[in-house]
Amino acid sequence: MKAGSFEWHPARSADEAVALLAQYAPQDGRVIAGGQSLVPSMALRLAFPSHLIDINGVDEFAKVRVEGGELVIGACVRHAAFHVTVEPGPLGRLLVQVVHDIAHYPIRQRGTFCGSLANADPASEWCLVAAVLGAKMVARSARGTRVIPAADWFQGIMTTALAEDELLAEVRLPLLPAGTRAGFYEFSRRAGDYALAMALVSWRDDGDAMRDVRIGAGAVEAQPRRIAEAEALLEGHPFTPAAIEAAAAAASAAVDPLEDVHTSAEYRRDLVGTAVRRAFAQAGS
Amino acid sequence: MTQKMAITLDVNGTGHEIRVEPRKTLCDALRADCGLTGTNVGCEHGVCGACTVLMDGVPVRSCLMFAVQAQGKALRTVEGLSTGGKLHALQQAFTDNHALQCGFCTSGFLMLAAGTLEQQPDIDDESLREVLSSNLCRCTGYQNILRAVRQVRDAGKAGAR
Known part of the structure; x- marks a missing residue:
């Protein structure tokens, strides 16, 4: 399908962009940058802005x-x-x-x-x-x-x-302090598809203990977030396979997963544990 | 309907002075206004990659841009690959390896591969698979496309025109 009509306003500076936005936002104006989500939404007529303020020409x-x-x-x-x-x-x-x-x-x-x-x-x-x-x-x-x-x-x-x-x-x-380890894993059914679940983890090894442990899940709930219950199980403890397994299980239990026609909440909950485990396994130093 | 805008598109080194509504996608402008119908339009929402062209040397989906946004950019389409009646190395390799059947996806795959090999002439097999997963082909099963692109990479002919 084709996008609906709009007026195009290329901006050359940040000041010009915000001035155009102030003028046109009340008339259903929107900012376009890469457009890789907005343009398909317009083609599918899910979005039909009357004005596009194009910031691709703003060098700063x-x-x-x-x-x-x-x-x-x-x-x-x-x-x-x-x-x-x-x-x-x-x-x-x-x-x-x-x-x-x-x-x-x-x-x-x-x-x-x-x-x-x-x-x-x-x-x-x-x-x-x-x-x-x-x-x-x-x-x-x-x-x-x-x-x-x-x-x-x-x-x-x-x-x-x-x-x-x-x-x-x-x-x-x-910036992550030197010595921080971080890992990411996502699962999707085909390359490039939207993920069904993803996890990001980071921590520092302080002698025998993990410090500043962060464990987050995305593509699971309405918005991505850290999972305090899982982080607490690792903070101050040594990195062991059993500890990682317990944190993955805690993350899995803590989420309230979205459901869609392809993915049940139960399946997505299970994927969270897998994603957390694999994110730790992928973590580089 | 909004007012048409006068723009110039630089396609394969030739300037095309056209008048388009802002809502016209780059692929539609290339086909309908520049008369370059080698670029195919498939899904029109960025999934299939049939409309892939090069903009300033990198592959982009021409259905996910408006033509007015492409002013001042160097565009290349499949029409720009061959020179003097001689096929580009990738076109020849696609032919030799049976990397197409119906051909609808081919111009998109050629431009994706051409842009990638120009940017990364030594791209490894795993990265090449990842890049070629960008576009859909419903005929070949992809293996022959991979084989064709690997052959050109190995021959170091990506820059040969």
Whole structure:
């Protein structure tokens, strides 16, 4: 199918983009970056914005940089930027591991990191990364700039704290300290499909004990989240197969899984345990 | 209906001055306005990859972009692969390896493979499988497509035009 009619407004700067958004958001205007979710939604007539504010020409949005212990990812940084390490530490390596599970190669050339966060699909890999690592979302509008922590960002299926006149200008991910181990695993029935479940884990080995343990699940509930019950079983304890098994079981028990025609809640719950176990097995140093 | 916009698309090194509504996808503009019907349109929502073209050297889904967004970009379509009546190495390898039957997906696969080999001439087998999983083929079962692309990679002919 073909998209409905809209007026196209290419922006050349962030200031121009937020000014256009302030003008057109009340008239059903939306921001387009990579468009790899928005354009199919328009083709299927699930979305029919009257105005598109195109930020692909905003150079300042195309940059990824390290600043003050954070990786700062601009609004138009493509998924493909993470095919190589964007920073030399454990975070850069984790992002390389995660990016290969996002859609397909041509989609990754166009789709953006921030677009995934703004779209907030429950099965988004970057949303799980943001939730588990505690990303900060920087929202800009003609009214000013505000920083929204991951804990407040996700508000249900494809719903975020972003106001209609705000655009997600950048996402800030905290760098992982040297020595952090992190792993990711997702399951889907065909390459490139939406995941049925995914898990992201990270921790530091402090002598015999695991520290700063983070365990999160995505594509399972309405939004990705950390699972405190599973983390508590490992924090301060040695890394053993039995401990990992117990944490995987706790994660599985703690989730309230979504159901769809292909996947029952019971199956998805079981997958969470498997995904957590495999994420630990995949963890690099 | 919104006003048509006058734009220029640079396709295979030739400028095409066309007038399109903003809602017209790049693949529809290539076919209907530039007259380049080698690019096929399959699912129109980014799943099948039949419409894959190169934009500034990388493969993209031309159904997931609007034509107005492609101004100032160097586009390449399947029509740009052969030179002087001589098939591109990938086209020849697809023929030699029976990597197509009905041919509907072929232009998309050729552009996906051409862009990938130009970016990563030494791509390993596992990564190549991952890249080629991007597009759908309902005839070949994929093995012959993989074989054809591997053959060109191994011969180091990706840049040969």
